[in-house]
Amino acid sequence: MENRGVASFVQAGQRAGEWHRKYLEEIRKCRFDTIAVHGVYSMQEALDFNQGSIIEPVYMSTSQAYRNSDEMEAGLAYQIPTWCYTRIANPSVYYYEGVLALLEGYGSGLETSCMATASGMAAIQSTVDPFLVDDPRKPGGPKNFVATCQVYGGTFQQFAIRKEKERGIEWRKIQNPLDLDEWERNIDENTRFLYGEIPSNPLLSFFDIEKVAELSHRCNLPLIIDSTVATPALFRPLQHGADIVVQSVSKSLAASGFTICGAVISKKNITTGIDNDEMKADFASYIKLLPNRDNGPNISPMNAIMALNDIRTIRTRMDTVSCSTQKVAEFLQEHKFVESVDYLGLPSHELHELASRYLFLADSEHDPRYGEKVNRYGHLMSFRVKGGAQATRQVFDAFQRIFRATDLGRIKSVATIPAISTHSQQGEEGRKIANIPDNLIRLCVGGEHPDDIIRDLDQALGTLDGRKVPASAPDYSSGGASSARLAP
Numbered sequence: 315m316e317n318r319g320v321a322s323f324v325q326a327g328q329r330a331g332e333w334h335r336k337y338l339e340e341i342r343k344c345r346f347d348t349i350a351v352h353g354v355y356s357m358q359e360a361l362d363f364n365q366g367s368i369i370e371p372v373y374m375s376t377s378q379a380y381r382n383s384d385e386m387e388a389g390l391a392y393q394i395p396t397w398c399y400t401r402i403a404n405p406s407v408y409y410y411e412g413v414l415a416l417l418e419g420y421g422s423g424l425e426t427s428c429m430a431t432a433s434g435m436a437a438i439q440s441t442v443d444p445f446l447v448d449d450p451r452k453p454g455g456p457k458n459f460v461a462t463c464q465v466y467g468g469t470f471q472q473f474a475i476r477k478e479k480e481r482g483i484e485w486r487k488i489q490n491p492l493d494l495d496e497w498e499r500n501i502d503e504n505t506r507f508l509y510g511e512i513p514s515n516p517l518l519s520f521f522d523i524e525k526v527a528e529l530s531h532r533c534n535l536p537l538i539i540d541s542t543v544a545t546p547a548l549f550r551p552l553q554h555g556a557d558i559v560v561q562s563v564s565k566s567l568a569a570s571g572f573t574i575c576g577a578v579i580s581k582k583n584i585t586t587g588i589d590n591d592e593m594k595a596d597f598a599s600y601i602k603l604l605p606n607r608d609n610g611p612n613i614s615p616m617n618a619i620m621a622l623n624d625i626r627t628i629r630t631r632m633d634t635v636s637c638s639t640q641k642v643a644e645f646l647q648e649h650k651f652v653e654s655v656d657y658l659g660l661p662s663h664e665l666h667e668l669a670s671r672y673l674f675l676a677d678s679e680h681d682p683r684y685g686e687k688v689n690r691y692g693h694l695m696s697f698r699v700k701g702g703a704q705a706t707r708q709v710f711d712a713f714q715r716i717f718r719a720t721d722l723g724r725i726k727s728v729a730t731i732p733a734i735s736t737h738s739q740q741g742e743e744g745r746k747i748a749n750i751p752d753n754l755i756r757l758c759v760g761g762e763h764p765d766d767i768i769r770d771l772d773q774a775l776g777t778l779d780g781r782k783v784p785a786s787a788p789d790y791s792s793g794g795a796s797s798a799r800l801a802p
């Protein structure tokens with residue numbers, strides 16, 4: 315029996331919910347940059363509840379206090395908007411989730427929701443696990459999922475080791491994601507989802523998402539897309555048929571590099587054969603309120619606000635770094651010690667045309683600098699050095715400005731050799747199928763002036779000519795206190 319006190323809190327909660335829906339309707343009418351800057355934090359919320367703070371406050375509190383037992387009861391039954399306990403929800407995390415949901419849905423007319431996680435890997439794990447439940451009505455063979463093999467190294471490990479080796483859930487690898495027949499051949503009655511990374515890290519593989527989405531829905535399966543490399547400023551997969559997007563927000567979205575964080579963004583009423591109405595209706599909210607409440611992979615409020623501050627400028631940043639990367643790629647392409655350059659913005663790239671159908675700078679048609687839709691290809695590129703693994707290390711070791719780090723999407727340019735870093739765990743065989751040779755350098759151009767990055771690349775490649783490493787290069791090889799680090 316529900317007493318009157320609980321009912322009054324529920325009614326107040328409904329009024330708050332109604333007000334909030336109206337706010338969302340208004341903010342959805344704004345352009346991308348306005349949404350990125352303001353998100354779901356309204357002036358009314360600032361003035362009435364947060365002492366006028368124009369920036370979203372960091373609620374570093376583990377839990378929420380309730381006025382009385384009635385409000386607590388209504389809150390813990392999820393009958394009123396509430397956050398209870400920071401493992402489940404938190405106001406600062408809510409601002410982060412709100413803006414990411416709006417940006418992924420931008421321009422699509424779709425209603426979206428978002429669930430924040432402590433990392434991109436946690437976002438992937440939280441997304442795929444609910445589809446891998448045992449289904450007593452479907453004894454069949456072992457469960458499987460179909461995913462491209464051109465995926466981030468951590469994703470490769472999660473799929474190959476944690477899912478396939480440890481749990482016997484087969485990963486059916488798509489070698490050529492452009493081949494729709496290959497996708498279709500791999501799907502059977504025990505398939506639970508389709509998964510791909512667009513563009514992929516580091517090789518920028520790309521596929522025709524609309525065709526794969528059509529296939530996946532025809533087979534009653536959800537399509538999950540990792541869209542970390544593009545960010546919603548360039549590409550919004552939900553609009554092209556994906557059911558769920560995962561983001562490693564740690565990367566370009568939170569470019570200043572203060573935090574690791576992730577997000578799952580879904581549209582309403584996803585396609586799946588799993589018999590769970592709540593999950594189908596609103597996937598991200600479902601995992602937030604149930605499985606993740608129990609598993610606890612959620613983000614810290616401090617990290618959420620750090621990321622939020624970067625998200626505000628994502629569109630203009632992606633524009634700048636895309637233009638700079640284009641210039642750097644064109645330089646490298648002409649260099650005598652470079653075997654090849656992989657960048658979707660180069661017309662010579664075999665996927666340039668396909669990528670150009672999907673990757674556009676959001677709102678460029680409303681940007682006075684452009685006045686039309688313009689393609690932008692992001693800041694991930696890779697190149698192969700002539701002369702094999704040793705020559706590649708020599709060039710890499712000679713960088714003076716570009717940091718050697720297994721990272722990407724930073725405001726500072728970073729580079730890595732995937733074969734010895736991000737993709738080392740998957741072994742030679744795994745690298746071969748993912749096409750990661752040992753002379754590949756992944757480069758992520760940051761916010762510096764591109765001429766300075768070109769200068770750095772030129773002097774580093776110049777060492778292959780027998781040119782000396784410039785004397786300014788400090789020698790860290792002897793170690794000592796200044797280079798002492800924690801073991802990885």
Ligand SMILES: *Cc1c(COP(=O)(O)O)cnc(C)c1O
Pocket residue numbers: 433434435436466468469511515540542543562563564565574575576722
């Ligand atoms: C980095 C990355 C991830 C993993 O994200 P974390 O935040 O590091 O856990 C997943 N997918 C892609 C494409 C990535 O680049």
